[in-house]
């Protein structure tokens with residue numbers, strides 16, 4: 001298959017895909033018609049189903065359309081590590097702020113349908129299709145949809161519970177306090193779940209062959225060389241940090257931080273039910289860490305990083321010769337060269353890097369007491385010195401990545417501290 | 427029906443299961459108590475705790491996938507030899523020669539799915555606040571399980587010994603070179619020296635320990651194989667037992683207080 005032309009099997013595949021989506025929408029319409037007695041909604045979703053069915057017919061007849069070049073080019077143009085990451089953060093913030101709106105089933109469904117429509121269209125692009133259909137990348141597609149769904153679902157239950165709590169009623173979970181026997185209630189659920197999982201896994205295994213490339217060779221280095229997908233968030237950090245930070249120190253902090261969560265979260269509320277308002281700080285922090293800094297970066301590393309770990313838009317062919325100008329500057333350059341007009345030759349590393357070292361020390365040591373006195377005073381009082389210090393330190397390490405990102409994007413900062421003599425670069 | 431009942435009331439059946447068909451309340455309780463596998467569960471649970479919209483069944487799915495990986499993994503071991511000479515070709519012939527041609531697929535896709543399901547399990551435990559007292563410790567056990575699951579996946583990635591495998595592991599294990607103090611390109615490693623002789627160099631650092639060599643070669647393959655097939659699964663199995671035990675001892679699946 002070449003650019004601008006769609007293979008027959010791809011057309012058929014897309015046709016089936018769009019028919020399945022049409023069926024989904026028909027089901028949604030039927031739900032409104034019969035269950036909710038809401039004629040308007042039923043009509044809207046029938047129309048949407050018809051739209052998808054039209055797509056299905058066109059592709060099945062091998063007359064389907066492909067994304068226009070102009071559109072693809074503008075998407076590629078807009079996309080970059082900066083826009084991608086900023087959009088993710090803004091998206092999460094908007095979702096949390098307008099959670100009541102976004103968790104409406106109709107709104108969530110609309111977003112899903114738009115996503116499905118565009119995914120189908122995007123598959124008509126050769127580059128995009130090549131990347132998505134790599135066997136080991138299929139889990140990422142599953143990851144995107146499942147994390148999306150399992151962010152929506154608990155947030156919806158949280159909104160409902162928060163309303164109930166505000167009215168002085170107990171959360172939904174509390175309404176089903178009575179005990180049931182494990183046999184049959186739980187055992188049968190487990191059995192059904194197991195059967196469904198088995199069927200799903202077998203279908204997946206039959207449909208998709210496990211990849212096997214050329215035999216290992218220590219001389220032919222593939223470009224890009226990627227770690228397994230679940231570590232691509234860490235590999236993405238290598239853009240901003242040296243291996244000792246991205247590969248060792250920060251992962252260690254992630255593990256320690258996760259284990260520490262129950263011991264630093266002093267909030268007794270929100271144990272055993274979904275809620276947002278009662279735990280807004282911890283839930284927001286966790287969502288930022290898991291969804292943005294972990295999942296979103298994995299998606300970036302898998303789909304949008306190509307040869308030489310350069311950024312490629314979703315429809316941009318992976319050209320190994322793409323060159324991206326690197327003109328990153330260290331903090332010491334900024335301070336001595338540009339600030340004082342003083343050359344740094346002959347300067348010992350200590351003096352040269354003193355500004356950066358001071359900055360890091362201030363960040364790590366002076367910020368916690370400052371926060372304890374100002375914004376986070378109430379936390380400090382409730383948590384006591386040790387817990388508070390650990391909490392703030394963990395959050396500071398988590399924020400190192402976004403801070404370094406912003407510094408890189410705005411002032412091309414390479415290292416805050418640069419002591420190559422000791423492999424100590426931050 | 428009558429046939430089913432007479433089987434279940436037969437001497438053989440009762441000798442195995444120790445009770446008749448679990449039709450009435452008494453026998454439904456007895457069935458949970460007398461079966462070593464079912465007895466991982468309590469006898470009765472709060473209705474809200476087992477709602478699908480509450481647990482998403484994700485812990486259970488993770489456990490199920492672990493079992494799938496164990497069974498398919500043992501079967502794969504019949505066909506696979508962890509040496510440079512055989513590893514790749516064994517995988518090749520597994521694809522081309524072996525009956526039950528989806529064994530490798532089941533194992534690989536199951537592993538991917540387990541990584542996703544364990545993340546989602548952690549996600550739901552966090553969002554229901556189920557790590558709060560008295561379940562702090564079990565959350566910690568869970569985090570270790572998470573790390574071990576990722577390591578299981580990572581060590582397994584090398585075994586097919588193709589380009590994908592060796593370079594993914596090279597990228598990953600290169601990090602160990604930069605471990606502070608213990609990696610030969612890590613900060614602080616230079617300070618570890620006696621009389622000018624460096625203790626940490628490329629033949630003695632954390633990466634060397636992981637790979638058994640200076641690059642991803644035969645020793646690394648053997649190490650990853652042993653870790654993947656024996657050491658980590660044993661540890662995970664043990665910790666899952668602790669995890670389930672604690673779910674029950676901490677008062678069953680959490681519910682609104």
Ligand code: HEM
Pocket residue numbers: 481483484485486488489492544547548551556557561564565566567568569571572575666669673678679680681
């Ligand atoms: C091999 C991995 C794991 C298996 C097989 C597993 C299995 C389970 C199962 C079956 C439950 C019962 C409730 C449910 O399904 O949600 C559970 C509960 C729990 N899990 Fe896991 N889990 C694993 C990893 C983890 C991880 C990574 C964490 C967190 C970091 C975790 C923390 C917990 C906690 C705190 C509970 C109690 C929740 C409650 O009472 O509501 N587990 N686990």
